[in-house]
Amino acid sequence: MRKAMKEKKDREAVYTITGVVVHGRGIGKHVGTPTANLQMEGHDIALETGVYVSKVFLNCHTYYAITHIGTRPTLDNDKNISIETHILDFDNDIYGCAVTVCLYEKLREVRKFDDLSALMEQVQEDRFLARKYWGLDQTNCALYMDVKRRCAMLGGQEIYLSVNEFGVLYLLYAFPQTTFTKEEIYQKIWREPANDHLHAVENTIFQIRKKLKPYAKEHEYIKTVIGYGYRFYPAQ
Template sequence: MNVISIHHPYEAADIPTDDVVLVLGFFDGVHRGHQEVIAAGKQAAAQKGLKLAVMTFNHHPSIVFQKVDPDAMKYLSNVDRKIAIMESLGVDYLYVIEFTSAFAGLSPQRFVDEYMVGLHAKVVVAGFDYTYGPAAIADMLHLPAYARGRFEIIEVAKQNDLGKKISSTNIRHMMSEGDMENANHFLGYVYETSGTVVHGDARGRTLGFPTANIASEANVLLPKKGVYVVEINIADRWYHGMAQIGYNITFGANRRETVEVYILDFSEDIYGEFVTIRWHHFLRPEVKFDGAAGLIEQLQLDEQHTRDYFSKNN
């Protein structure tokens, strides 16, 4: 897959010359609804003998339009994660547009001319609610007028499951409640976050539960605080574990948030390793114990529940 970063205005020489089926969206999470849109594009590309291209943005448009602090944005998938998923879906070209004020100021007609026709789109595919400017004048209903017959348009209908729209918003809500089973069902894969193993306070080792302290990648959404059944990938190998997102409140107030993973049947030194965590199942919220003894007893239960989970869910 060829990843092409574009800063507006672009040079024509920056754009591959292939005619393409162009799929449009922000694709936060690249969930099952997004996958349906991409699949429609892939089918059209195969039928017409064209390359499959997808366009996304380097950050959320609200950073420009609503002046949201970029550091406060939390994504289901950052650009690197999108790249990995798009490649697995068979995308040929991934356009990552830098969403700047100049780009945001494009009229709907200029956006169509420069970022659909200009990218050699012979077919444009998007979800029913895709917009490319003010919704009242730049939605899928108005796109044929701007297209002027220069490309075919495929609109993909809303995707529902469990009586809800498959959407990034609903996935975020599920994660905020610790409902990883349904969040993962809507995503179509097990949610992942990544980070580097760093030194913590080493208290877990004294409790008999040594943990890997993970400095998570910035701007990636973490599930609800609490204890989870997880898998962790270290040097291309997956291990079972249990993770806590929280503040270690048993040992004092005003502590920083941490992500710590106790890896089952594992004793290697992995400081400095870049790891990936898959979030499978919420076990319990973070609890303040009166002392170490109560915490150890609970951790033993958590470990047994984790082993039971993987025994039942191979």
């Protein structure tokens, strides 16, 4: 197994890109998945669009990543091809830095998703597959939510949630920059006026935290904003 892992990590890249990290629209960072937007330098060969397992070489360090090459049909109608790389377990400011991105296996084609939440779900799956490709420890992986099976993955473990627990956690997870009041959570998940039922939200949050705690390595995924409500806090 060690030999197979070494052979995979020594695999040659199918293409190498060099360029400078420039400012994008900031949507990735807003939803908890920051990307480095690359401005290419002197490449005449047209790259095949898609989402790739990749490596990033930056300031004498190597990082594992996933790279999107193509348009962004879920977010806008811009037909220009962009190169965006999400570096795993990395959230430093690298604007203006020169980087080299090596592309390895193609994970999937670029496609349009129904909404931003569906796109986020796919990005989490891409991250999971990239870690698996490189043989990385999944125990340090960020929380991944499987919408089809309605469960969460954390620390390599499946965490089964009730219907309302999944709904509440996914609502917070999908909008990590938003703080939701108890009333908002109740109305969105229970689909009725909150009235005097806010204890249901409090109990659901308590149960979610209890189920995540054994695998969260002391990280608190749901933060209480005193005097207001709750928000999701992604692991770095």
